[in-house]
Amino acid sequence: MVGDAGAMNQIGPRIPGVPFNVDRIRQDFPILSQSVRGKKLVFLDSAASAQKPRAVIEAMSHAMETQYANVHRGLHWMSERTTDAYESVRDQVASLLNAPSRDEIVFTRNTTEAINLVAHSYGRGVLQPGQAVLISEMEHHSNIVPWQMLRDAHGIRLLVAPVTDAGELDMAAYESLLADGNVGLVAITHMSNVLGTYTPAARVAALAHRFGARILFDGSQAVVHRAADVQAIDADFYVFTGHKLYGPTGIGVLWARAELLDRMPPFLGGGDMISSVSFEKSTWARVPHKFEAGTPAILEAIGLGAAISYVNEIGYDAIAAHEQSLTDHALATLSTIDGLYIIGRAQDRGGVISFTMDGAHAHDIATLLDRNGIAVRAGHHCAEPLMQRLGLDSTARASFALYTTHAEIDALAENLERVRSFFQ
């Protein structure tokens, strides 16, 4: 079993006494030395998916080369070792989220699947028709569509809490929706993938609980940048995906309170999630295995474990400080560009910055930047309703990670000035 990752959060620098050194960190990410179109890669699209440190790459190939078999079934050395490796990641995730129990960690394919699991299982098994699910205007499609499907299939109502012009959750409107709405569940982002806004999670959860609702946080963005503590914020469900947290694709996490998981029927049926099977009746395995049907993403879980170790070695305090400095620098620098508009001005925001530019469509901006090796995202960012709320068709988005440098932000700003002249 892996040690107390929670305690490692406090260490800060990777090597005690040595401060955060982004140049050394970048050496851990082989892809960052690649060139794109003959230019040095400037990767500012980590909010879509982050690059992988060598530790993650090697953990996965090491497992395949030395220690791999199916989990939870083989009565042989390889299977037992692989099961230990897979299950130890559950401990790591429990520590990462400060979950009370490792048995509350369910592995999924990604955030989307985790939310679908909750919508399907908690939504149909526990929520009653006529009750409401309350989301916000700044949700990713993955936290909208599963609830629409639940609404249509199960007769729940779907309520939407507005965001202010600054791009923050409208707390007064949120509270009045809770007060009036017979809300069974709030499902809300912990950090917007478009605006970079952090949701005041503890306040939002306390309000939900005051009105008898449970609360799910989509931590896909938040968990990358700050330590998440499900007990401190008093969450009921917390979901995130591995590939944005420097881990591989194909692995995500659902954490939920044990008493909720116990009440929830299985989502997918099959092997590994049963206690016994006959043609008349099957009984379910205990939580969390009840929710992990079929051979899980073993190698991807091992990769996620390596990613969590990597993040813990650096420490969330150091990561958050570095990224805050990047964000402040980017906001200050980009603000000086004529005709460039930063979308959202939340008080509490992280390193995800969306912007538009007079005379230049987001796609044209992205293509021009790409020509100089700079990768940004352009479009609606899987958040079309938020775009409509903001009166926008699309934005360009630069997003930062622990390996992003101030010089890369300067390169972005310099090239955006050129984009502006190009389209003038």
Added chain:
Amino acid sequence: MSFDAVRDLYQDVILRHGRNPVHMQRLEVFDAAASGDNPMCGDRCEVRIQYAPDGAVGTIGFDARGCAISMASADLMVEAATGRPPEDIRALASDFYGLVRTGDTASENTALAALKPLSGVAEYPSRIKCATLPWAALLAALDGQTEASSE
């Protein structure tokens, strides 16, 4: 660093039509209309057409929001397609799709000449749909549909 390398994509004619599309107008009187959507970026293009007495497409207008490539493509499309019978427009569209997918400008279709500045799109696979969006709307209108499929 400069953007000289993108001049293959953003030729002057494209920048000019992208900035000031001269044929962007909503026809008040029309015989057919269809819209196209690019779900990846939220770009939209509505094309309205009037048929001439001989069955050719006499007037084309479009109303769009989108990037420089899609706006320029729509504007150049109107210039290339106006006055032609539907079957010629379908053939032209087919040649145009080939042009933006392969970058091959060797087609003998003379009507394609005005569209050749868009051949650079072939180097940018994620942008091909920007160029084909107005054509998809025009083809849907010719087929009597109101929505272009996104492919």
